[in-house]
Amino acid sequence: MPLLYHWVGKNYRRDLDWGAGYHLNQSNRLLHEIDIGDSLWAFTSTTKGTYVLAVQLVVRAKTRNASGFRYGPFRLWGDLKRSRYFRTEGQPDISVLIRRLSVKSNASVVGRSFQGHAAVRRLTAADHQLLMDYARYIPLEPRARLLPEERLEARILLGDSDAVSRLIRSEAPGIADERRRYLFEKAPQRNPEHVNELRKLYGGVCQLCGWNPRSQYRRDLCEAHHVHWLSRGGDDELHNMVLICPNHHRAIHRTDAPFDWADMSFVFPRNRQVVQISRHALQAK
Numbered sequence: 001m002p003l004l005y006h007w008v009g010k011n012y013r014r015d016l017d018w019g020a021g022y023h024l025n026q027s028n029r030l031l032h033e034i035d036i037g038d039s040l041w042a043f044t045s046t047t048k049g050t051y052v053l054a055v056q057l058v059v060r061a062k063t064r065n066a067s068g069f070r071y072g073p074f075r076l077w078g079d080l081k082r083s084r085y086f087r088t089e090g091q092p093d094i095s096v097l098i099r100r101l102s103v104k105s106n107a108s109v110v111g112r113s114f115q116g117h118a119a120v121r122r123l124t125a126a127d128h129q130l131l132m133d134y135a136r137y138i139p140l141e142p143r144a145r146l147l148p149e150e151r152l153e154a155r156i157l158l159g160d161s162d163a164v165s166r167l168i169r170s171e172a173p174g175i176a177d178e179r180r181r182y183l184f185e186k187a188p189q190r191n192p193e194h195v196n197e198l199r200k201l202y203g204g205v206c207q208l209c210g211w212n213p214r215s216q217y218r219r220d221l222c223e224a225h226h227v228h229w230l231s232r233g234g235d236d237e238l239h240n241m242v243l244i245c246p247n248h249h250r251a252i253h254r255t256d257a258p259f260d261w262a263d264m265s266f267v268f269p270r271n272r273q274v275v276q277i278s279r280h281a282l283q284a285k
C-alpha cells in the first residue's frame with residue numbers, strides 16, 4: 001500500500017541542506033503499514049507557498065526510534081537506488097493533482113488538510129500510478145546525490161581535509177554548501193579524536209561481535225562507523241558513532257543496513273544484529 005506524506009517545507013529544506021537522509025519519521029503508525037518495496041510519495045511547500053512533489057521513497061526498511069524522539073517513533077528508509085528527490089525549483093503547483101487523488105483534502109490550501117497525524121495518508125494503486133505519470137518529467141534534485149560513504153569516512157578519519165574536498169568535488173558537484181562546509185572544516189578536525197576515544201572506551205573491540213584485534217594482533221583494527229551516515233546528514237559526534245570490525249563495517253555499507261534505535265540493532269537483509277557491547281549512548285537524528 002503506497003502512502004502520501006506532507007513534508008513540512010522547512011524540514012524538507014533542512015534535510016536537503018544537511019545531506020539528503022533518504023528516510024522519514026512520523027508519529028502516526030500508519031507510516032509502518034506500508035509494505036517493503038512500496039512507495040511513499042512526499043510533497044512539500046516552497047518558500048513561495050506553492051506545493052510541489054518532493055520525494056518518492058521506495059521503502060526498504062521500517063524501524064523505530066528511541067522513545068521520546070522528537071519526530072515520532074516510526075521511521076521509513078528509502079532504497080538508495082530506487083528512491084528519488086525531485087527538483088522543486090520550477091515545478092508547477094501539485095495541489096490540483098492531490099485533489100484528484102482518493103485522499104480527502106478539502107481545505108482551501110491543500111497543506112492544511114495534512115496537518116499533524118493527517119500528514120500521512122493511504123494511497124490506492126491508481127493514485128500511485130497518477131503520481132508515477134506526473135513525476136515522469138520532473139528533473140531530479142542534484143543536491144540529493146550521495147557521496148561514497150566509506151571513502152568519505154576513511155578520508156575524514158585521516159584528518160585530511162584536502163582529500164575530503166577532492167572527494168566531494170569529484171563525486172557530488174551538487175552537494176549543499178552548508179554540508180560541504182561542515183565536511184570540509186569541522187568533521188576532519190574532530191574525527192581522529194573521536195576514534196581514539198571509542199577505542200579507549202571499548203578496548204579496541206568490535207561492539208557488534210566482540211572481535212579483539214589488540215589481543216590477537218596487538219593492533220587497533222576496529223573502525224569508527226557513523227550510524228547516521230555523514231553524507232546523509234549524520235553528525236561527527238560520539239553519540240552517532242560505533243566501533244566495529246572491518247568485516248561488519250563493510251557489511252553495513254554494502255547492504256546500507258539501517259539502524260533501529262528501539263532495539264539498538266543493525267538491520268541486515270537476512271537478520272538483525274544487536275550492538276552487544278554498549279558503553280556510550282547513541283542518539284537518533
Ligand SMILES: [Zn+2]
Nearest residue numbers: 206209245248
Ligand atoms: Zn564485528
Ligand SMILES: [Zn+2]
Nearest residue numbers: 153224225226
Ligand atoms: Zn561507516
